[in-house]
Amino acid sequence: MSLDGAYDDDNIFAKIIRGEIPAAKVYEDAHVLAFMDVFPQSRGHVLVISKKSKARNLLDVKPEVLSHVMLDVQKVALAIRKALKPDGIVLTQFNGAPAGQSVFHLHFHLIPRWTDQPLKAHGEGGMADPKELAALAQQIAAEIG
Numbered sequence: 566m567s568l569d570g571a572y573d574d575d576n577i578f579a580k581i582i583r584g585e586i587p588a589a590k591v592y593e594d595a596h597v598l599a600f601m602d603v604f605p606q607s608r609g610h611v612l613v614i615s616k617k618s619k620a621r622n623l624l625d626v627k628p629e630v631l632s633h634v635m636l637d638v639q640k641v642a643l644a645i646r647k648a649l650k651p652d653g654i655v656l657t658q659f660n661g662a663p664a665g666q667s668v669f670h671l672h673f674h675l676i677p678r679w680t681d682q683p684l685k686a687h688g689e690g691g692m693a694d695p696k697e698l699a700a701l702a703q704q705i706a707a708e709i710g
């Protein structure tokens with residue numbers, strides 16, 4: 566999908582928000598849902614998605630919605646730092662299929678990095694063990710301030 570197009574109510578993240586598909590949840594409030602990426606680029610890769618907005622990407626989202634989402638992105642990043650003690654955290658966000666976006670519901674990737682561990686390619690990490698994701702989600706959730 567290019568930058569133009571309609572929001573699809575049946576995209577995978579909309580289904581996760583509605584509880585139709587399971588996810589290893591890290592944090593939830595009125596504005597966002599944060600959960601483990603099932604194709605992680607590193608251990609502890611978390612997705613933060615807007616819960617209310619039907620924005621497909623950064624260009625669609627209303628500024629007042631985005632401001633709430635970004636505050637929660639920081640909240641989750643701080644929890645990742647406390648829980649997993651990475652050497653760095655990458656924040657990524659893709660707009661349109663040519664840019665690498667595959668799920669067209671606004672979301673941010675928080676990807677912990679360790680100096681001695683290479684980063685897996687976006688979308689090419691392979692599927693993680695659900696038990697491992699649940700344990701990581703619990704570990705990060707415990708540090709949400």
Ligand code: DGP
Nearest residue numbers: 577588601602603604659665666667668
């Ligand atoms: P993007 O390519 O930026 O649209 O990122 C979509 C991410 O979503 C990608 O890293 C893989 C992840 N993903 C795809 N399907 C699912 C799913 O069913 N559950 C979870 N937790 N993550 C998913």
